[in-house]
Amino acid sequence: xxxxxxxxxxxxxxxxxxxxxxxxxxxxxxxxxxxxxxxxxxxxxxxxxxxxxxxxxxxxxxxxxxxxxxxxxxxxxxxxxxxxxxxxxxxxxxxxxxxxxxxxxxxxxxxxxxxxxxxxxxxxxxxxxxxxxxxxxxxxxxxxxxxxxxxxxxxxxxxxxxxxxxxxxxxxxxxxxxxxxxxxxxxxxxxxxxxxxxxxxxxxxxxxxxxxxxx
Numbered sequence: 001x002x003x004x005x006x007x008x009x010x011x012x013x014x015x016x017x018x019x020x021x022x023x024x025x026x027x028x029x030x031x032x033x034x035x036x037x038x039x040x041x042x043x044x045x046x047x048x049x050x051x052x053x054x055x056x057x058x059x060x061x062x063x064x065x066x067x068x069x070x071x072x073x074x075x076x077x078x079x080x081x082x083x084x085x086x087x088x089x090x091x092x093x094x095x096x097x098x099x100x101x102x103x104x105x106x107x108x109x110x111x112x113x114x115x116x117x118x119x120x121x122x123x124x125x126x127x128x129x130x131x132x133x134x135x136x137x138x139x140x141x142x143x144x145x146x147x148x149x150x151x152x153x154x155x156x157x158x159x160x161x162x163x164x165x166x167x168x169x170x171x172x173x174x175x176x177x178x179x180x181x182x183x184x185x186x187x188x189x190x191x192x193x194x195x196x197x198x199x200x201x202x203x204x205x206x207x208x209x210x211x212x213x214x215x
Contacts, residue, residue, distance in 0.1 A: 002101055002213045004180070006156035008147060009127075010048070011107035013166040014184050016117045017087050019043060025078045026051070030058065033066050043187060048141055048167025050108045050134050079116060088121040089186065091204030096126055098208040104130035106150040106163070108140050108170075130154065142169040144177035151177070162198065162211055171196050182210060 013019040023042040030037040035058055037045075046054045051071050059065055096103065104127065107114050111133045118124040118131075132150040134140035151158045163174035166184045171193060174181045183193030183200040184207075190200045201210055 003160075004101055004162045004211060004213055005160040006151065006154050006162070007099055007101060007103045007211060007213065008106045008150055008161055008163045008174070008179070009103060010163075010165045010167070010170050011105050011109060011114050011117060013047065013089070013186055014164055015089060015092055015105070015123055016121050017089050018082065018117055019047060019166075019187055021081045021085065022078055023047070025074060025081070026054065029070060029073060029077075030066075033070070035062060035066075047188065048108060048165070048169035050110075050140055053108075053140060075113075079113075082117055082120055086117060086120045088123060089204055093123070095204045095207045096123075099211065099213050101213045102130070102154060102156075103127065104132065104150055104154055106132045106146050108134045108146075110135055141167070142172040142176070144173050147174050147177040147179060151179075162213075164207065165196070166193070168192055168195070182207070 009015055023039050027037040027039045027042040051074050055066055055070055105114060114131050114133060118127060132146060134146055137145040137149050139145045147163060148158060151161050158178045161179040163179045163181045164184055165171045165174060165181060166186055171181045171183055175197060180198045181196040182198040183196035185193055185200050185202045193200045
């Protein structure tokens with residue numbers, strides 16, 4: 001009998017290889033707005049956070065508001081890049097095919113972004129109707145709200161849920177929800193994900209075995 005009834009996937013950086021594109025756009029905008037930021041710094045500081053969360057964090061640090069068009073400009077620049085070049089994370093299609101329990105997505109991105117990225121990479125049908133966004137809850141990651149919302153919607157006990165995340169914030173939130181977390185070290189160093197209760201891995205081919213839910 002499987003130890004999990006549901007596997008919850010983050011989207012960006014776990015299902016789709018969107019983080020390099022997203023952080024290139026974000027770092028360019030922040031730099032333009034007077035907050036010099038490299039792509040590497042953006043990944044280290046903001047991976048797993050929504051753009052409104054990034055805005056709040058940056059404004060608190062610099063003591064002034066960022067321009068009101070940050071979110072709109074971010075979306076207008078990032079979506080064409082996704083359509084042109086986005087790819088699924090290597091090995092994710094095979095891993096999903098091997099997982100024999102229900103799966104869903106819980107992402108800090110908007111519903112529009114999740115649908116676009118999953119459609120561009122051919123993964124939308126695998127998750128259709130089982131997609132949850134930070135837009136659905138009051139508090140996004142690192143709060144546990146989104147994970148608990150996804151589990152409730154899927155009729156799963158949080159203690160029987162596994163979460164696959166690539167960001168410290170996501171792992172923190174899933175841990176707080178009482179779920180077993182697995183850190184995918186695709187971009188960040190493994191040690192930044194060491195608080196993942198189920199372990200850290202770097203190849204999607206290893207995921208079904210780690211979960212113990214393969215056929």
